Amino acid sequence: MSTDRIITLHGERELVQRAGHLFLASREEFLVAAADLMTWSAGVNAAFREGKRPRVVPGLTMRKLYSRRALADPESQRRLRRIAASGIEVRISDGPIAREAIVIDRRTAILAGAPVRGVPTYTVVHTPEVVDGVRSLFRASWETATDLADCTVPPPPLTDQARQILRTLAAGHTDETGARLLGVSLRTYRRRVAELMTALGATSRFQAGLLAQGLPTGQGGPADPG
DSSP: OOTTOEEEEEHHHHHHHHHHHHHHTOOSEEEEEESSSSTTHHHHHHHHHTTOOOOOOTTOEEEEEEEGGGGSSHHHHHHHHHHHHTTOEEEEESSOOSOOEEEETTTEEEEEEEEETTEEEEEEEOOHHHHHHHHHHHHHHHHHSEEGGGOOOOOOOBOHHHHHHHHHHHTTOOHHHHHHHHTOOHHHHHHHHHHHHHHHTOSSHHHHHHHTTTOOBOOOOOOOOO
16 A cells, blocks of 8 residues: 555455554554444454454554443453453543554554444545644543443442342352242342343353442342342
């Protein structure tokens, strides 16, 4: 691609084929701005699976900026923590993301566009003035954003039944005993346990019981039939 061309790509496959090598060539900056974790995940992850992942080299700055939509559910929150744990700087913007984009080494910008007939589009830009403008938007949003570690996510409200289930987990009861105490089938009990662990971001049943201490009580609907 010449340094003054603007090319629109259609779909993640074409993004990987035509622009994936740009990720691999990153040496100075790899900046990502997105409203949530979905915009870039398919195309970028596909490129990474093919070995086109930015190499961590001395002097390479890797930053990812998201809106609070990225904190919408426990699984997304866990993914963000894993990203941050890998050494990438992650911040959350309280305002909307001005432009979903990737900026590579101050020379290339990849802009996410509106889908065309259901297929996502990406515009690859090498024009220096445009790249500099996109990078400036990123930097302005980054400076006012909050580090992921400092973002607080309100805990989910728990129904009375959910609290009962968590008490049985903390007590170490078997699933059979827990189901009997709650008056539900074993299948329903196990499904509720899995849902609660996901909601709380717990990695074990006992941890789920501990995490539940002090969470607010919510109003739940009728229990599923056993």
